[in-house]
Amino acid sequence: MGLVADASSVPLRNRKEHRLIIASIHGGGHVLDATAVVAGYGGKTILQRLDLHIRAGEIYALLGANGAGKTTTLSLFLGFVTPNAGRVRVHGIDPVTQPDEARRHLAYIPENVALYEHLTARENVAYLLDLAGQGGDPGAIDAALAAAGLAAAAYDRRVAGFSKGMRQKVAIALALARRVPALLLDEPTSGLDPQATAEFNRLLGVLREQGVAVLMVTHDLLSAADVADRIGFLDAGCLLEEVGAAGADRFDVRALHRRYGGQAA
Template sequence: MAHPALRAQAVEAGYAHRSILRGLDLTVAAGETYALLGANGAGKTTTLGLFLGFVQPTRGQVRVLGADPARDAAAARRQLAYIPENVALYEHLSARENLAYFLDLAGQRAAADAIGAALARAGLDAAAHDRRVAGFSKGMRQKVAIGLALARRVPVLLLDEPTSGLDPQASAEFSRLLGWLRGEGVAILMVTHDLLGAADVADRIGFLDQGRLREEVAASGAERFDVRALHRRYAAAGAAA
């Protein structure tokens, strides 16, 4: 992986003199979906914060397509879209109006038909494009956020617990959409507690434990059983700690 889209090398970071990440090494290539698992407090959210420029490393190096978020967060953020567990939208605006507004904030403009095409590609029903988002489900809000990422044409996507709270149909739709994005060359880093969901969509799964990436496995074919065994081992270790 000569030129990864995302790279963290020997990174140490924390908050208020509390160490969270202790020598993190992580890479995600273009067209790859990487799922990062770990217990609460393992450092998953801190890892996302590194790439967004919200967390400053005390040691090591972080890059987003060559940009250093610690030195130029704006340059790094132009390359990526971040979808949190709970997507915040302007409730009084429609899905289409939300996209137009956020694109304007990003210094981009898109025609109404291009915005509609992005929402449709994200899986949002056409009848919902001009509805106020106040009554949208979590799955519909995620589709609006992904529609924004598509309209911005970003090459990197960061996801925080993307399938939490989704019903089975919405989760399956989301997985299919991630597969399409991967096929388009988007680098995807998702943090999650959903092992089986991760095994369905990820190319690689890493398990973060006490700020270190303890192990990585391929998430396809027979390797899926290794993923389950990995989860059981670290779950047992966490319970014993």
């Protein structure tokens, strides 16, 4: 169980301070940390000295053209791709040498969330929590489903009929119930209508408030600009530019679209 996730038990006014304490424990507060990573498949190098550092309570959107290496970056943190050089850490844990331990501190939500179709939303979260070795009490599961924004009327419905947005809410409820310090998202808003996208973005705000470090791979520049604290642009395995939501490098969506629209979209 991650320390950062315990932020939920900290009174709201103290959470920022709590995050700063946790940040100091984890070397600069980088829950997701890749330093000078070179990685690829077989003899082919895909990531070229990638540096990516994401703090507790930060939402980072990674954009880039098809084949730029975005999914490979997620696979690095999941321990499915081994770097040829450089260093990767998840909550201070090396996913190469301790993949199971690293994954215990991560939730990964793929583009299409896979759930047990014949089980209800509540049953899915309970069962998947059990599989993760973290059985939760029913009250905690309901609280997670509520925090994820699933309508109470859907808790006891089989997920077979759920939309993509509802499935994501179940997956996020599971991440909240597991109290993971880091969340990886692959194309979360593709196929969502504008209302579901806005709802999803609000949900990411809840994760931020809980101190979760979020890495979101997306082609959706508008949504990234709406919700992210930082946006990074990957091109042929290199991070071309990083822009922030605040300060001097605050992002200007129009300018970003002019520069990267053709690549990101």
